[in-house]
Amino acid sequence: MNRIKEFYGKNKKIIKAILITLIILLTTYVIVKEVRGLDARELLRMARTMTFWQKFMFIALGLLCFSFAAIYDFILAAYYRMKMPKLEVFRIGWISQSFNNFIGFGGVAGLTIREFSYNKFDVDRKVVNRIMFIVLFSDIIGLFSLALPSSIGLIKIGKPTLIPLMVLMFAVVLLFIFSDKLPIKKYVTDEDSIFAKGQLKLRVLLTLQSTFEWFLAALFFAFTIKFYQPEISLMESCIVYVLATIVGIISMIPGGLGSFEVACMVLFKMMGYGEPNIVFSLLICRICYTIIPWLVGLILLMISPKDESGEQVFEKANFMSLLLSFSVLMTGVIIILSVAMPRLFIKIRVMGRLFPDYMIMFNRRFTLVIGILLVVLSNGIKNMVKVAHNLSVMLLTIAAIIYLSKGRSYIEAVICIVIAMALLLNRRYFQASTGRLNKSHLIKNSVFVFLIFITYIIFFNITHKVDFLNGTGKYSLDFIKNYPIYVLFSPLVAILVLAVMAGINRKHVEFKKNTDEGMEIFNKFYEKYPYTPYTHLFYMDDKNYFLNEKGTVMFLYRPYKDNILVLGDPAGEPDDFEDAIDELIEWAYGNKMKVCFYQITGKYLEDYMSIGFRFLKIGESATVDVQNFNLAGKRNKVLRKTINSMETKGLSFKVIEPPYDNKTMEELKAVSDEWLGKREEMHFSLGAFEESYLNRAPIFVIENEVGEIEAFANMMPIKGSKVLSIDLMRHKNDAPDGIMDMLFITIIEWAKENGYEYFDLGIAPLSNVGNKRYSSTKEKLVNLAYEYGNKIYGFKGLRKYKNKFNPEWSSVFIAYKDDLSLPETLLALVNVCYGRDTIKDLDYYEELRKKAIN
Structure with a gap:
């Protein structure tokens, strides 16, 4: 048993990843199996028969029912006496819940948006954390509350198999309401925790709100089903909704997309009801209760409240770049799928008369290229690259025009238009330039792609016994002459993607030799303020300086790829150090770069700690x-x-x-x-x-x-x-x-x-670092990483030698933000210290990492 626990402890992340992957694969298999038999033409026929007022009714009801999801934030804002405009509270609630429904990921999407939004109004951090936990927990409680009436419904329709599960779910609700009666007091350290004794009223209120929200969602679902399948009762539909929603949550697929619908189809089939009316009802539910509220939420997110501070604008820029990157990526995937699934890509007859077959084929291929390019460009959007932003807007606009020209693909067109609008509304954040495109590198890649493609053609002709010169089969000379677009499409797309990938690489801050003007500013600063132990090294001209806006604090740094490596403590006015450090970090983050402070003393650790830095001892100074x-x-x-x-x-x-x-x-x-x-x-x-x-x-x-x-x-x-x-x-x-x-x-x-x-x-590097049996993995990693330097420069004997002179020893540290980025930061430091422009020691590092873990 202990061995099993030990194995699980060591491989916990891998085991979880495997389980999630298996769940997603199983869900995907079931989705494909169920969808395979659908008649897309029948669904299109039903869509065409919908009147304007029917469409308006479903959209209005969907938005109305969904709007009650924002009440969580009203309740909590009032309870914690947050001084915020009511309209802003509603806005935060709508955006958070709409993204939760659409993206999901266990509620992480909604939590992230709530954290970002409340921080803009200077809400106490503890209160924000409390709200995020309460909403995450309360949201599921309402779903479990519906388990009791659902179990009664199961008895009525003669399907009692799932009643024990329903009863268990409802028991969780009772445990939540009366949690103060449970023996958990020693675990509840926060007096204002939702589980504390004095919070019974809040728990009841949140349970009622959550239940009402889920009831409205189930009611909208049941109404939509009954509209197209009158013989299905409202109770049956509500039961199916509760069970299918749980399946969607367990599947871990964003928003339960597909898994929820398939679960509904399977459950209705068990009750004896068939397709395609149910499938069409499910599509309406998904569009009106998930997609349209999300599009509204996305637009609301684009509209910034007035009087944002510089820090808030900076935070929003980073958040929006990630959000829009995900949106562009998903749009690209949707476009690719629309091409890959011809049954969902049906063109109207008029198009077939106006354009010959090869033009229709070209249209599909062109749409596919747009989808692929959007997937590639999403990385540039994440890095706030201006070129990626402009290209994405252009491609989304073209894609929307293509979809509208088909006369059927309105959903894809609307998604493209909304994402394009979102990008345009946030264009001020996309100002980053790109690195210079290396033409010779692109030519070499193009030649390489064509060589691979020619090799593929030769191999294909040999295996399929195609006579290249005299035959007419695929990839024969005659075939290539008659279908040049078909033949050249793949290699040209590959080259285009490579070119775009090379062209959207963000140009980070680069090291520049110091100018005479810069040297004058540097010298004038130090006429007023004392040196640090590393100031004189500035004259090596391998570092730049960062001067805060007030001109009272200076840092020496070296940019390396996406790292800003700061050397030593700041110089200047000590009272301004904390704000100056924050200013430096904002500047670096604005350029999508990480900050590391190297060889700092213990004198100003509180300043670094107050803004969330972590520390690692790297040696001692004598x-x-x-x-x-x-x-x-x-x-x-x-x-x-x-x-x-x-x-x-x-x-x-x-x-x-x-x-x-x-x-x-x-x-x-x-x-x-x-x-x-x-x-x-x-x-x-x-x-x-x-x-x-x-x-x-x-x-x-x-x-x-x-x-x-x-x-x-x-x-x-x-x-x-x-x-x-x-x-x-x-x-x-x-x-x-x-x-x-x-x-x-x-x-x-x-x-x-x-x-x-x-x-x-x-400094004596590694002095008393990572040499103990119970040292942390990162300390061992630092120790082993510096072994590389010891081979070349001989660090190990330094402490022994310096001890001859009876010095006083004091610790020196690295300050960094994230454990995950620490190995990369250490590699950057090694390369900068040895004057290398590129990391050449990844294999060596990998060896060190394995040693450190073992």
């Missing part, structure tokens, strides 16, 4: 108190011996000042190259040997008796502080033993003489 540093004591015996040996070896310490002449720079370069060997220079959080960079600060050197440089370290100034720091630390391979000890000790002594209080020895 700082020496130079005023109290001495070489006395048994522990420092080796260091004393090292200093005493300097004179006997003819070594001397020297501080050289910029600008450096060519001879000095060449000598330093020779030492640096010898020390590096085959290793690469590091960047971003460390400096590299660049003449322009080194010429901005003094350099500490150890010279031999003839004045040749044996080792050196460049100063990394921290203006406005009493801290001395160094960056590059390099020596000749044949330098005397202990040469770096000599350099460090003499630098510390020089710092003491020149009024410094601390000497920053830098």
Whole structure:
């Protein structure tokens, strides 16, 4: 039993995914089986016989019945005394419930919209969470309430098999109402929880509202069924509605689309009622109670309330991009299905007379291309790309015209028009530019596609014994001449899709070399504010800066793909740090980029924590108190011996000042190259040997008796502080033993003489991170990821070496938003630190990830 529990614990997500997939596949199989026998022509005939007033009646009744779903929000807004306009409460309720009905996903769609909408009115976060949970739970309670009258109905019609299930469902309602009587007090920590003792009135009120909402929905369903199948009683229809709705929820298919209808057909068939009247009634229900309210909800969502703040506009832009992306994707899928199912794609006779067969074929193929392109463009919509927005509007308009020209496909046309309108109403959010289209890459892909297609033709002709030169079969020379559109359609569509995919890739913020104007702004800022330990690295010209709107806080960062990698703590006015961090994140998110703060100290963790960042320790920083540093004591015996040996070896310490002449720079370069060997220079959080960079600060050197440089370290100034720091630390391979000890000790002594209080020895990566048996997976992952750096740069011995100088150790962290994005962020940091433009180590990372998990 324990093994089973352990196996389930390790593979819980996979098991759930498999179960959901099996449910969806089983449901899809049943749907296909039931739909296969439908007569589409008969359904079309029934649709044509509907009068205008019948259509108006069904739509009006559907909207009226659905409108009661918004009452949840009225009840809760009044109960929690939320100061919101009643019209806005109704708007939120309608939008949330309409998306819940249409998209479903266990109520997640409605919850997301409610959270987004209430946040705009500064409703307390706890209240918002409470409302979302209450609505999610109460919504299903009303459905279960109908189980009792349904069980009575089952007895009357002589179908008692499902009565135990109905009774069990109704029992859940009673348990909900009297939940304060259950032994769950220790689990109810929130006094205002729906399950708390004082919330009986609210539970009863919500149960009545939910029951009434579901009753109206069932009544509309029953009325529609009875209108076309009079012999079916209202009670029978209500029973079917309750059971079929439960099946739809269990199926996990968005909105129960298909699964609900098939369950209804099966249940009615068990009662002895047949098609197609029932099927047509179900279509009316789906359109009038689900699709049309959703279209109204979508339009309401497009209409923004006045006086939105900048942050609210930003949040809405991200939300709308995801929503419209899903809408465009689903529209593309609907268009593809309309082409793939000819029985639902019937053209009027007039079209057949006006256009020859090949034009009708072309029309279908053109519609298919539009569907495929919309599916591809949905990713560009998600990334708020302007080109993707404009192309989508154009294609949706063309698709609507094509559907209207057929004279039958009004539903598809309306969907296309509404989505196009939604995109146009939100066009202000789609301002992102795209990356430059690589023409040579596109040509190579086109050649590759045609080579594959030619290979396919050769293979087809061989296997089907087609004589290419003299035959008339498919893919013979004669066939290709007579049907060029048919033959070239597939490869041309493939090339078009590749071109669109390449053309809608969002152009993220890119690194740009700093201009003279930018350098002037940078220097003026630091005339007023002190440096951080990493400020001087800006002169490496491998980072950009972000200055807040007030001009009081500055961050150093490097963009990498969709990441903004910020180095160290912010500089400037501490009181403005939290707002500036928020401003930086909004700017990054507006460009669809994630933010990571690298090598931050514990000083400002609260500022990061307050806006939802998570932390991961990545090492410890060593700082020496130079005023109290001495070489006395048994522990420092080796260091004393090292200093005493300097004179006997003819070594001397020297501080050289910029600008450096060519001879000095060449000598330093020779030492640096010898020390590096085959290793690469590091960047971003460390400096590299660049003449322009080194010429901005003094350099500490150890010279031999003839004045040749044996080792050196460049100063990394921290203006406005009493801290001395160094960056590059390099020596000749044949330098005397202990040469770096000599350099460090003499630098510390020089710092003491020149009024410094601390000497920053830098970071020991991985110090006390991920090396414990019970360390988290992500800590182990960091440890293993840095193994890659250790192979090249040798990190592991740093702590041991720095401990010689009795430093004080303080933790350094990475601040990040999401555990799922952490591996990608770490890879981005590795690549930026090693100066790579692309991630080349995915296979290596995958190996590290597996090791970390094990």
